[in-house]
Amino acid sequence: MIAQxxxxxxxxxxxxxxxxxxxxxxxxxxxxxxxxxxxxTIVMGTAVMFTTALSGLTVSLLRKWTPRIxxxxxxxxVIAFYxxxxxxxxxxxxxxxxxxxxxxxxxxxxxxxIMGRAEAFANANPPGLSFVDGFFSGLGYALILLCVAxxxxxxxxxxxxxxxxxxxxxxxxxxxxxxxxxxGAFFTLAVIVWLARTVQRSKQVTSGGNx
Amino acid sequence: MSFGSHMLHxxxxxxxxxxxxxxxxxxxxxxxxxxxVSRQVKTAVGLGFAVVFVMTFTISLDWFAYxxxxxxxxxxxxxxxxxxxxxxxxxxxxxxxxERYSPxxxxxxxIFLPLITVNCAILGASLFMVIxxxxxxxxxxxxxxxxxxxxxxxxxxxxxxERLNNARIPKGLQGPGITLIxxxxxxxxxxxxxxxxxxx
Numbered sequence: 277m278i279a280q281x282x283x284x285x286x287x288x289x290x291x292x293x294x295x296x297x298x299x300x301x302x303x304x305x306x307x308x309x310x311x312x313x314x315x316x317t318i319v320m321g322t323a324v325m326f327t328t329a330l331s332g333l334t335v336s337l338l339r340k341w342t343p344r345i346x347x348x349x350x351x352x353x354v355i356a357f358y359x360x361x362x363x364x365x366x367x368x369x370x371x372x373x374x375x376x377x378x379x380x381x382x383x384x385x386x387x388x389x390i391m392g393r394a395e396a397f398a399n400a401n402p403p404g405l406s407f408v409d410g411f412f413s414g415l416g417y418a419l420i421l422l423c424v425a426x427x428x429x430x431x432x433x434x435x436x437x438x439x440x441x442x443x444x445x446x447x448x449x450x451x452x453x454x455x456x457x458x459x460g461a462f463f464t465l466a467v468i469v470w471l472a473r474t475v476q477r478s479k480q481v482t483s484g485g486n487x
Numbered sequence: 488m489s490f491g492s493h494m495l496h497x498x499x500x501x502x503x504x505x506x507x508x509x510x511x512x513x514x515x516x517x518x519x520x521x522x523x524v525s526r527q528v529k530t531a532v533g534l535g536f537a538v539v540f541v542m543t544f545t546i547s548l549d550w551f552a553y554x555x556x557x558x559x560x561x562x563x564x565x566x567x568x569x570x571x572x573x574x575x576x577x578x579x580x581x582x583x584x585x586e587r588y589s590p591x592x593x594x595x596x597x598i599f600l601p602l603i604t605v606n607c608a609i610l611g612a613s614l615f616m617v618i619x620x621x622x623x624x625x626x627x628x629x630x631x632x633x634x635x636x637x638x639x640x641x642x643x644x645x646x647x648x649e650r651l652n653n654a655r656i657p658k659g660l661q662g663p664g665i666t667l668i669x670x671x672x673x674x675x676x677x678x679x680x681x682x683x684x685x686x687x
Contacts, residue, residue, distance in 0.1 A: 304522075305607050308515040356568045364564055379614030382567045386607040388519055457678065458513050462671030466664050474659035 283408055290412035291419070305387070308461040309380050310421070314437050316376055317425035319366070321418025323381055325411055327358045328390050332410025334358075335398040351394045352385070359384045389417055424464045432456035497628040500621075504632025506680040510608050511640040512673055514615075517608030521641055522666050524602070531645035535638025537599040539631065541581070542609050545574050546630030549613040550623050563617075570613050575604050608637055644669060 310320045334354045335342075342350050363381045367374045374381070384390065393413050398406040430436055432455030434445035443449060454460050510516050517538070524534050549570050557563050582600045585593045603609060612633045616626045647669055656665050 305515050305518045305611075308518070352571060353568065356571065360564055360567055363567070378618055379611055382614050383516070383607050383611055385567055385571060386610050454675075457674075458515070459671040459674040459678070461515065462667050462674055466660075466667035466671065469667065470657070470660045470664045473664065474657075477659060 291416040311425040325414030328414035329411035332406040336406035501632040505636040510633040516611040539634030542634040
Protein backbone atom coordinates (compact mmCIF):
# COMPACT_ATOMS: atom_id res chain seq x y z
CA MET A 277 0.00 0.00 0.00
CA ILE A 278 1.22 3.48 -0.84
CA ALA A 279 1.60 5.64 2.26
CA GLN A 280 -0.65 4.69 5.15
CA UNK A 281 -3.81 6.74 4.91
CA UNK A 282 -4.63 8.97 7.85
CA UNK A 283 -7.88 8.33 9.63
CA UNK A 284 -8.78 12.02 9.52
CA UNK A 285 -8.28 12.20 5.76
CA UNK A 286 -10.40 9.12 5.30
CA UNK A 287 -13.21 10.71 7.30
CA UNK A 288 -13.09 14.02 5.46
CA UNK A 289 -13.02 12.35 2.05
CA UNK A 290 -15.86 10.02 2.97
CA UNK A 291 -18.18 12.72 4.32
CA UNK A 292 -17.45 15.63 1.98
CA UNK A 293 -14.93 15.09 -0.84
CA UNK A 294 -16.39 11.86 -2.15
CA UNK A 295 -19.83 12.18 -0.63
CA UNK A 296 -21.81 9.37 -2.21
CA UNK A 297 -24.95 11.36 -2.87
CA UNK A 298 -23.92 14.65 -4.43
CA UNK A 299 -20.45 13.70 -5.61
CA UNK A 300 -21.15 10.30 -7.10
CA UNK A 301 -24.98 10.35 -7.30
CA UNK A 302 -25.20 6.85 -5.95
CA UNK A 303 -27.85 5.19 -3.89
CA UNK A 304 -30.40 7.95 -4.12
CA UNK A 305 -33.38 5.62 -4.47
CA UNK A 306 -33.86 5.47 -0.75
CA UNK A 307 -32.62 9.02 -0.30
CA UNK A 308 -35.75 10.12 -2.07
CA UNK A 309 -38.24 7.56 -0.87
CA UNK A 310 -37.92 7.77 2.91
CA UNK A 311 -37.23 11.48 3.32
CA UNK A 312 -40.81 12.67 3.67
CA UNK A 313 -40.48 12.40 7.45
CA UNK A 314 -37.40 13.14 9.54
CA UNK A 315 -37.93 10.17 11.82
CA UNK A 316 -38.03 7.66 8.95
CA THR A 317 -34.87 9.22 7.62
CA ILE A 318 -32.99 8.88 10.88
CA VAL A 319 -33.80 5.18 11.07
CA MET A 320 -32.88 4.66 7.44
CA GLY A 321 -29.61 6.56 7.88
CA THR A 322 -28.77 4.44 10.90
CA ALA A 323 -29.43 1.29 8.90
CA VAL A 324 -27.10 2.44 6.15
CA MET A 325 -24.33 3.43 8.59
CA PHE A 326 -24.67 0.12 10.40
CA THR A 327 -24.41 -1.81 7.15
CA THR A 328 -21.59 0.15 5.51
CA ALA A 329 -19.44 0.13 8.63
CA LEU A 330 -19.82 -3.53 9.51
CA SER A 331 -19.74 -4.82 5.95
CA GLY A 332 -16.58 -2.76 5.37
CA LEU A 333 -15.04 -4.36 8.44
CA THR A 334 -16.07 -7.87 7.44
CA VAL A 335 -15.07 -7.60 3.80
CA SER A 336 -11.71 -6.24 4.88
CA LEU A 337 -11.19 -9.08 7.36
CA LEU A 338 -12.05 -11.63 4.70
CA ARG A 339 -10.06 -10.00 1.90
CA LYS A 340 -6.99 -12.24 2.29
CA TRP A 341 -9.08 -15.39 1.97
CA THR A 342 -11.47 -14.25 -0.74
CA PRO A 343 -10.54 -15.41 -4.25
CA ARG A 344 -10.78 -12.37 -6.53
CA ILE A 345 -13.18 -14.05 -8.91
CA UNK A 346 -15.98 -14.54 -6.37
CA UNK A 347 -15.38 -11.42 -4.31
CA UNK A 348 -18.53 -9.66 -5.56
CA UNK A 349 -20.59 -12.63 -4.48
CA UNK A 350 -18.98 -12.62 -1.03
CA UNK A 351 -19.55 -8.87 -0.70
CA UNK A 352 -23.24 -9.20 -1.56
CA UNK A 353 -23.68 -11.99 0.96
CA VAL A 354 -21.92 -10.04 3.71
CA ILE A 355 -24.05 -6.96 3.02
CA ALA A 356 -27.24 -9.01 2.85
CA PHE A 357 -26.37 -10.60 6.19
CA TYR A 358 -26.21 -7.24 7.98
CA UNK A 359 -29.30 -5.93 6.21
CA UNK A 360 -31.27 -8.99 7.33
CA UNK A 361 -30.04 -8.48 10.90
CA UNK A 362 -31.23 -4.88 10.87
CA UNK A 363 -34.52 -5.72 9.22
CA UNK A 364 -35.28 -8.47 11.75
CA UNK A 365 -34.41 -6.24 14.68
CA UNK A 366 -36.55 -3.41 13.36
CA UNK A 367 -39.47 -5.72 12.76
CA UNK A 368 -39.21 -7.14 16.27
CA UNK A 369 -38.74 -3.95 18.27
CA UNK A 370 -40.37 -1.26 16.12
CA UNK A 371 -42.97 -2.87 13.85
CA UNK A 372 -44.63 0.44 12.93
CA UNK A 373 -41.39 1.86 11.62
CA UNK A 374 -40.69 -1.36 9.76
CA UNK A 375 -44.03 -0.98 8.01
CA UNK A 376 -43.35 2.69 7.20
CA UNK A 377 -40.05 1.93 5.55
CA UNK A 378 -41.56 -0.98 3.64
CA UNK A 379 -39.16 -2.54 1.17
CA UNK A 380 -36.56 0.20 1.43
CA UNK A 381 -34.60 -1.42 4.25
CA UNK A 382 -34.20 -4.55 2.13
CA UNK A 383 -33.19 -2.42 -0.80
CA UNK A 384 -30.08 -1.30 1.07
CA UNK A 385 -28.57 -4.47 -0.41
CA UNK A 386 -28.71 -3.01 -3.89
CA UNK A 387 -27.67 0.43 -2.67
CA UNK A 388 -24.62 1.08 -4.78
CA UNK A 389 -22.88 3.03 -2.01
CA ILE A 390 -22.33 0.01 0.17
CA MET A 391 -21.14 -2.19 -2.64
CA GLY A 392 -19.01 0.69 -3.89
CA ARG A 393 -17.26 1.15 -0.54
CA ALA A 394 -16.68 -2.58 -0.16
CA GLU A 395 -15.29 -2.77 -3.66
CA ALA A 396 -13.26 0.45 -3.69
CA PHE A 397 -11.98 0.64 -0.13
CA ALA A 398 -12.48 -2.39 2.10
CA ASN A 399 -10.90 -4.70 -0.46
CA ALA A 400 -7.55 -2.97 -0.22
CA ASN A 401 -7.36 -1.57 3.31
CA PRO A 402 -7.03 -2.90 6.88
CA PRO A 403 -10.19 -3.67 8.88
CA GLY A 404 -10.06 -0.73 11.31
CA LEU A 405 -9.72 1.84 8.57
CA SER A 406 -12.40 0.13 6.48
CA PHE A 407 -14.78 0.32 9.41
CA VAL A 408 -14.11 4.05 9.75
CA ASP A 409 -14.47 4.61 6.02
CA GLY A 410 -17.71 2.67 5.91
CA PHE A 411 -19.12 4.42 8.95
CA PHE A 412 -18.39 7.90 7.66
CA SER A 413 -19.52 7.14 4.11
CA GLY A 414 -22.78 6.05 5.70
CA LEU A 415 -22.79 9.22 7.80
CA GLY A 416 -22.19 11.41 4.75
CA TYR A 417 -25.13 9.74 3.11
CA ALA A 418 -27.32 9.98 6.21
CA LEU A 419 -26.56 13.72 6.58
CA ILE A 420 -27.75 14.48 3.05
CA LEU A 421 -30.85 12.41 3.67
CA LEU A 422 -31.44 14.39 6.83
CA CYS A 423 -31.09 17.73 5.02
CA VAL A 424 -33.62 16.62 2.42
CA ALA A 425 -35.97 15.32 5.10
CA UNK A 426 -35.80 18.46 7.24
CA UNK A 427 -36.62 20.66 4.27
CA UNK A 428 -39.43 18.41 3.10
CA UNK A 429 -41.11 17.87 6.46
CA UNK A 430 -40.78 21.50 7.52
CA UNK A 431 -42.13 23.02 4.33
CA UNK A 432 -44.65 20.28 3.65
CA UNK A 433 -46.11 19.61 7.10
CA UNK A 434 -44.85 22.45 9.26
CA UNK A 435 -43.37 19.96 11.72
CA UNK A 436 -40.03 18.37 12.59
CA UNK A 437 -40.05 14.86 14.04
CA UNK A 438 -43.80 15.33 14.32
CA UNK A 439 -43.43 18.40 16.58
CA UNK A 440 -45.07 21.56 15.23
CA UNK A 441 -42.60 24.34 14.50
CA UNK A 442 -43.87 27.83 15.54
CA UNK A 443 -44.03 29.80 12.30
CA UNK A 444 -44.42 26.95 9.84
CA UNK A 445 -47.35 25.26 11.55
CA UNK A 446 -49.32 28.49 12.03
CA UNK A 447 -51.95 29.85 9.70
CA UNK A 448 -49.38 32.26 8.27
CA UNK A 449 -47.66 29.44 6.47
CA UNK A 450 -49.37 27.79 3.56
CA UNK A 451 -48.12 24.22 3.70
CA UNK A 452 -46.37 23.08 0.56
CA UNK A 453 -48.05 19.70 0.32
CA UNK A 454 -46.05 19.07 -2.83
CA UNK A 455 -42.90 18.75 -0.70
CA UNK A 456 -44.05 15.56 0.99
CA UNK A 457 -45.14 14.12 -2.32
CA UNK A 458 -42.65 12.53 -4.76
CA UNK A 459 -41.86 15.65 -6.86
CA GLY A 460 -40.75 17.51 -3.74
CA ALA A 461 -38.07 14.89 -3.17
CA PHE A 462 -36.66 15.38 -6.65
CA PHE A 463 -36.65 19.17 -6.40
CA THR A 464 -35.09 19.26 -2.94
CA LEU A 465 -32.32 16.84 -3.83
CA ALA A 466 -31.65 18.69 -7.10
CA VAL A 467 -31.17 21.96 -5.25
CA ILE A 468 -28.87 20.35 -2.66
CA VAL A 469 -26.77 18.71 -5.38
CA TRP A 470 -26.59 22.03 -7.20
CA LEU A 471 -25.44 23.94 -4.11
CA ALA A 472 -22.89 21.32 -3.07
CA ARG A 473 -21.40 21.11 -6.54
CA THR A 474 -21.16 24.85 -6.89
CA VAL A 475 -19.38 25.14 -3.53
CA GLN A 476 -17.00 22.33 -4.38
CA ARG A 477 -16.26 23.82 -7.77
CA SER A 478 -15.40 27.23 -6.40
CA LYS A 479 -13.11 25.63 -3.82
CA GLN A 480 -11.29 23.65 -6.47
CA VAL A 481 -10.73 26.78 -8.50
CA THR A 482 -9.19 28.65 -5.57
CA SER A 483 -6.94 25.73 -4.61
CA GLY A 484 -5.63 25.39 -8.16
CA GLY A 485 -7.96 22.59 -9.23
CA ASN A 486 -5.85 19.73 -7.88
CA UNK A 487 -8.58 17.14 -8.43
CA MET B 488 -64.89 -13.10 -7.67
CA SER B 489 -66.10 -13.73 -11.21
CA PHE B 490 -63.66 -14.11 -14.07
CA GLY B 491 -64.55 -10.77 -15.57
CA SER B 492 -64.06 -8.76 -12.41
CA HIS B 493 -60.82 -10.63 -11.72
CA MET B 494 -59.50 -9.60 -15.13
CA LEU B 495 -60.55 -6.05 -14.41
CA HIS B 496 -58.71 -6.21 -11.10
CA UNK B 497 -55.53 -7.30 -12.92
CA UNK B 498 -55.89 -4.52 -15.46
CA UNK B 499 -56.23 -2.02 -12.62
CA UNK B 500 -53.03 -3.33 -11.03
CA UNK B 501 -51.26 -3.10 -14.38
CA UNK B 502 -52.31 0.48 -15.04
CA UNK B 503 -51.74 1.57 -11.48
CA UNK B 504 -48.16 0.30 -11.73
CA UNK B 505 -47.61 2.18 -14.97
CA UNK B 506 -49.25 5.51 -14.20
CA UNK B 507 -50.48 6.30 -10.70
CA UNK B 508 -47.83 4.42 -8.75
CA UNK B 509 -44.95 4.55 -11.21
CA UNK B 510 -42.07 2.60 -9.73
CA UNK B 511 -39.57 5.27 -10.71
CA UNK B 512 -41.40 8.55 -10.31
CA UNK B 513 -43.49 7.66 -7.26
CA UNK B 514 -41.38 4.94 -5.63
CA UNK B 515 -37.92 6.14 -6.65
CA UNK B 516 -36.60 2.72 -7.63
CA UNK B 517 -34.01 2.23 -10.33
CA UNK B 518 -32.70 5.77 -10.04
CA UNK B 519 -29.03 4.92 -10.63
CA UNK B 520 -29.47 3.62 -14.15
CA UNK B 521 -32.24 6.15 -14.75
CA UNK B 522 -29.76 8.97 -14.22
CA UNK B 523 -26.79 7.41 -15.97
CA VAL B 524 -28.34 5.67 -19.01
CA SER B 525 -30.84 8.34 -20.06
CA ARG B 526 -28.69 10.34 -22.46
CA GLN B 527 -29.98 8.75 -25.67
CA VAL B 528 -33.43 7.51 -26.61
CA LYS B 529 -32.03 4.45 -28.39
CA THR B 530 -30.15 3.08 -25.39
CA ALA B 531 -33.01 4.01 -23.08
CA VAL B 532 -35.41 1.94 -25.18
CA GLY B 533 -33.01 -1.03 -25.12
CA LEU B 534 -32.56 -0.90 -21.37
CA GLY B 535 -36.30 -0.35 -20.94
CA PHE B 536 -37.17 -3.51 -22.83
CA ALA B 537 -34.60 -5.49 -20.88
CA VAL B 538 -36.13 -4.26 -17.61
CA VAL B 539 -39.70 -5.11 -18.67
CA PHE B 540 -38.63 -8.59 -19.67
CA VAL B 541 -36.48 -9.39 -16.65
CA MET B 542 -38.90 -7.84 -14.15
CA THR B 543 -41.90 -9.81 -15.40
CA PHE B 544 -40.05 -13.10 -15.24
CA THR B 545 -38.12 -12.62 -12.02
CA ILE B 546 -41.26 -11.52 -10.19
CA SER B 547 -42.91 -14.83 -11.13
CA LEU B 548 -39.83 -16.82 -10.16
CA ASP B 549 -39.60 -14.92 -6.89
CA TRP B 550 -43.27 -15.59 -6.25
CA PHE B 551 -42.74 -19.34 -6.60
CA ALA B 552 -39.60 -19.21 -4.46
CA TYR B 553 -41.41 -17.25 -1.77
CA UNK B 554 -44.56 -19.35 -1.78
CA UNK B 555 -43.01 -22.80 -2.07
CA UNK B 556 -39.57 -22.48 -0.50
CA UNK B 557 -39.48 -19.65 2.02
CA UNK B 558 -42.99 -19.81 3.46
CA UNK B 559 -43.19 -23.56 4.13
CA UNK B 560 -39.98 -23.38 6.14
CA UNK B 561 -40.87 -20.12 7.84
CA UNK B 562 -37.70 -18.40 6.68
CA UNK B 563 -39.27 -15.42 4.88
CA UNK B 564 -36.46 -13.17 6.08
CA UNK B 565 -34.08 -14.93 3.70
CA UNK B 566 -35.99 -13.39 0.80
CA UNK B 567 -33.45 -10.59 0.30
CA UNK B 568 -30.67 -13.06 -0.41
CA UNK B 569 -32.78 -15.54 -2.34
CA UNK B 570 -34.34 -12.87 -4.58
CA UNK B 571 -30.96 -11.35 -5.37
CA UNK B 572 -29.55 -14.74 -6.27
CA UNK B 573 -32.56 -15.58 -8.44
CA UNK B 574 -32.31 -12.25 -10.26
CA UNK B 575 -28.56 -12.58 -10.83
CA UNK B 576 -28.89 -16.19 -11.99
CA UNK B 577 -31.81 -15.39 -14.29
CA UNK B 578 -29.99 -12.48 -15.89
CA UNK B 579 -26.86 -14.57 -16.37
CA UNK B 580 -28.87 -17.39 -17.89
CA UNK B 581 -30.76 -15.12 -20.27
CA UNK B 582 -27.52 -13.48 -21.33
CA UNK B 583 -26.02 -16.86 -22.28
CA UNK B 584 -29.19 -18.01 -24.01
CA UNK B 585 -29.53 -14.84 -26.07
CA GLU B 586 -25.86 -14.89 -26.99
CA ARG B 587 -26.16 -18.45 -28.19
CA TYR B 588 -29.43 -18.26 -30.11
CA SER B 589 -29.89 -14.67 -31.21
CA PRO B 590 -26.70 -12.71 -31.85
CA UNK B 591 -28.69 -9.78 -33.23
CA UNK B 592 -30.77 -9.46 -30.10
CA UNK B 593 -27.63 -9.92 -28.01
CA UNK B 594 -25.98 -6.97 -29.72
CA UNK B 595 -28.95 -4.77 -28.97
CA UNK B 596 -29.94 -5.98 -25.55
CA UNK B 597 -26.92 -7.90 -24.24
CA ILE B 598 -24.93 -4.95 -22.95
CA PHE B 599 -27.83 -3.90 -20.76
CA LEU B 600 -28.35 -7.17 -19.00
CA PRO B 601 -25.46 -6.91 -16.49
CA LEU B 602 -26.76 -3.46 -15.53
CA ILE B 603 -30.04 -5.00 -14.54
CA THR B 604 -28.75 -7.14 -11.71
CA VAL B 605 -27.93 -3.99 -9.79
CA ASN B 606 -31.13 -2.19 -10.76
CA CYS B 607 -32.99 -1.90 -7.50
CA ALA B 608 -36.33 -1.60 -9.30
CA ILE B 609 -36.19 -5.33 -10.03
CA LEU B 610 -35.61 -6.34 -6.43
CA GLY B 611 -37.96 -3.62 -5.24
CA ALA B 612 -40.83 -4.92 -7.38
CA SER B 613 -40.42 -8.38 -5.88
CA LEU B 614 -40.35 -6.96 -2.37
CA PHE B 615 -43.52 -4.96 -3.04
CA MET B 616 -45.11 -8.15 -4.32
CA VAL B 617 -44.37 -9.81 -0.95
CA ILE B 618 -45.55 -6.85 1.12
CA UNK B 619 -48.80 -6.48 -0.80
CA UNK B 620 -49.43 -10.20 -0.70
CA UNK B 621 -50.10 -10.57 -4.44
CA UNK B 622 -51.05 -13.90 -5.97
CA UNK B 623 -49.19 -15.08 -9.06
CA UNK B 624 -51.41 -13.37 -11.64
CA UNK B 625 -51.43 -10.11 -9.69
CA UNK B 626 -47.65 -10.34 -9.32
CA UNK B 627 -47.15 -10.76 -13.06
CA UNK B 628 -49.50 -7.86 -13.82
CA UNK B 629 -47.61 -5.73 -11.30
CA UNK B 630 -44.20 -6.75 -12.66
CA UNK B 631 -45.23 -6.06 -16.25
CA UNK B 632 -46.78 -2.74 -15.31
CA UNK B 633 -43.78 -1.64 -13.26
CA UNK B 634 -41.44 -2.55 -16.09
CA UNK B 635 -43.48 -0.64 -18.65
CA UNK B 636 -43.80 2.32 -16.28
CA UNK B 637 -40.05 2.38 -15.74
CA UNK B 638 -39.41 2.21 -19.48
CA UNK B 639 -41.90 4.99 -20.16
CA UNK B 640 -40.13 7.23 -17.65
CA UNK B 641 -36.59 6.58 -18.88
CA UNK B 642 -37.49 6.95 -22.57
CA UNK B 643 -39.29 10.22 -21.90
CA UNK B 644 -36.32 11.44 -19.89
CA UNK B 645 -33.88 10.48 -22.66
CA UNK B 646 -36.00 12.35 -25.19
CA UNK B 647 -35.88 15.48 -23.06
CA UNK B 648 -32.16 15.16 -22.35
CA GLU B 649 -31.30 14.88 -26.03
CA ARG B 650 -32.80 18.34 -26.44
CA LEU B 651 -30.98 19.65 -23.39
CA ASN B 652 -27.64 19.45 -25.18
CA ASN B 653 -28.41 22.82 -26.73
CA ALA B 654 -29.61 24.43 -23.52
CA ARG B 655 -27.48 26.70 -21.38
CA ILE B 656 -27.51 25.26 -17.88
CA PRO B 657 -25.61 26.64 -14.87
CA LYS B 658 -22.37 24.70 -14.29
CA GLY B 659 -23.28 23.20 -10.95
CA LEU B 660 -26.67 22.10 -12.19
CA GLN B 661 -25.40 20.20 -15.23
CA GLY B 662 -25.77 16.43 -15.27
CA PRO B 663 -27.53 14.97 -12.26
CA GLY B 664 -28.94 18.25 -10.95
CA ILE B 665 -30.98 19.16 -14.00
CA THR B 666 -31.97 15.52 -14.48
CA LEU B 667 -33.44 15.44 -11.00
CA ILE B 668 -35.41 18.61 -11.64
CA UNK B 669 -36.81 17.18 -14.86
CA UNK B 670 -37.68 13.97 -13.02
CA UNK B 671 -39.51 16.09 -10.46
CA UNK B 672 -41.52 17.78 -13.18
CA UNK B 673 -42.33 14.38 -14.69
CA UNK B 674 -43.42 13.09 -11.29
CA UNK B 675 -45.63 16.15 -10.98
CA UNK B 676 -47.22 15.35 -14.33
CA UNK B 677 -47.79 11.75 -13.30
CA UNK B 678 -49.61 12.87 -10.17
CA UNK B 679 -52.28 13.99 -12.62
CA UNK B 680 -53.14 10.33 -13.12
CA UNK B 681 -54.05 9.92 -9.46
CA UNK B 682 -57.77 9.40 -9.14
CA UNK B 683 -58.14 7.95 -12.60
CA UNK B 684 -58.09 4.48 -11.09
CA UNK B 685 -58.84 4.94 -7.41
CA UNK B 686 -62.19 6.65 -8.09
CA UNK B 687 -63.76 3.22 -8.46
